[in-house]
Amino acid sequence: MKKRLRDKLSEALPSDELSKVYNSFDVIGDIAIIKIPKSNLANEGAIAKQIMASQKNIKTVLTPATRITGDFRVRALKLLAGENKTITTQKESGCSFKVDVEKCYFSPRLSGEHRRIANLVKGGETVVNMFAGVGCFSILIAKTQSKTKVYSIDVNPVAVGCMEENVKVNQVKECVFPLFGDSKDIIQALLQGVADRVLMPLPEKALEYLPYALMALKKTGGWIHYYDFQHAPGKEDPVEKTKLKVAEKLDCMGVRYVFANARVMRPTGPNWYQTVLDIQVTALPSKF
Numbered sequence: 001m002k003k004r005l006r007d008k009l010s011e012a013l014p015s016d017e018l019s020k021v022y023n024s025f026d027v028i029g030d031i032a033i034i035k036i037p038k039s040n041l042a043n044e045g046a047i048a049k050q051i052m053a054s055q056k057n058i059k060t061v062l063t064p065a066t067r068i069t070g071d072f073r074v075r076a077l078k079l080l081a082g083e084n085k086t087i088t089t090q091k092e093s094g095c096s097f098k099v100d101v102e103k104c105y106f107s108p109r110l111s112g113e114h115r116r117i118a119n120l121v122k123g124g125e126t127v128v129n130m131f132a133g134v135g136c137f138s139i140l141i142a143k144t145q146s147k148t149k150v151y152s153i154d155v156n157p158v159a160v161g162c163m164e165e166n167v168k169v170n171q172v173k174e175c176v177f178p179l180f181g182d183s184k185d186i187i188q189a190l191l192q193g194v195a196d197r198v199l200m201p202l203p204e205k206a207l208e209y210l211p212y213a214l215m216a217l218k219k220t221g222g223w224i225h226y227y228d229f230q231h232a233p234g235k236e237d238p239v240e241k242t243k244l245k246v247a248e249k250l251d252c253m254g255v256r257y258v259f260a261n262a263r264v265m266r267p268t269g270p271n272w273y274q275t276v277l278d279i280q281v282t283a284l285p286s287k288f
């Protein structure tokens, strides 16, 4: 698509302006979201119209008006073309996810990771998803593995509202339990010692919330999927940096564990990476 977008714009824009057009954009349901560099704002209308002309399924083109911020990990969006709306439905791996792209976090770039985790879960497991958003990991797990129980927590009421609808539409009401609130409070109050597996898909809070992930695990241990952002310029290894940071915290708490899998999921900027660790916790100290 990126070539076609630039190719199609080649008649409308001079070549120096064309080179500033970002090569890729996200499509969520029937909404496209494209970043426009400040130096190219004069062409944003032409770029948006070209996206709509070349992809007939797209009804709305938006551009970020702010950076992603705050606990909810959301950003303001500005309408560039099409219907003035921010709610859509994304199809992913046979599931259907309603999302308000302005009021909830959602990234179509996580679909591969949603599938990877769903395939690791075994039938009958209890899973705690500490930062569930509109429920993508939780619902796909329930759809993929029978008899799982997924406690699916988020602190954003709009995300939890979408998650509740998504649970109904995808017919996983018996398996996925949306919970509204701060995951550390909910785990302390309701979910101590219940989980075979805990998901921590919020890099900004993962280290701080690691003790609560351990608290949610069964006394015999289990799995934690830990997500991080790492700055790793030059020869630095982002995966090793995440491992070191997490190992220091786990060692301090007297936890026994193995890093069963550790990898870069994707680059997120110049010298920045999103990493993931699949941590097998083999023994917990008695305080947990």
Ligand SMILES: C[S@@+](CC[C@H](N)C(=O)[O-])C[C@H]1O[C@@H](n2cnc3c(N)ncnc32)[C@H](O)[C@@H]1O
Binding pocket: 071, 072, 073, 104, 105, 106, 107, 110, 130, 131, 132, 133, 134, 135, 136, 137, 153, 154, 155, 156, 159, 181, 182, 183, 184, 201, 202, 205
């Ligand atoms: C990166 S998003 C999660 C994305 C989601 N797992 C997915 O795959 O689409 C992080 C989510 O954590 C939620 N969040 C932030 N702080 C939280 C907390 N203390 N407890 C529960 N949820 C929290 C945000 O509202 C946001 O929806």
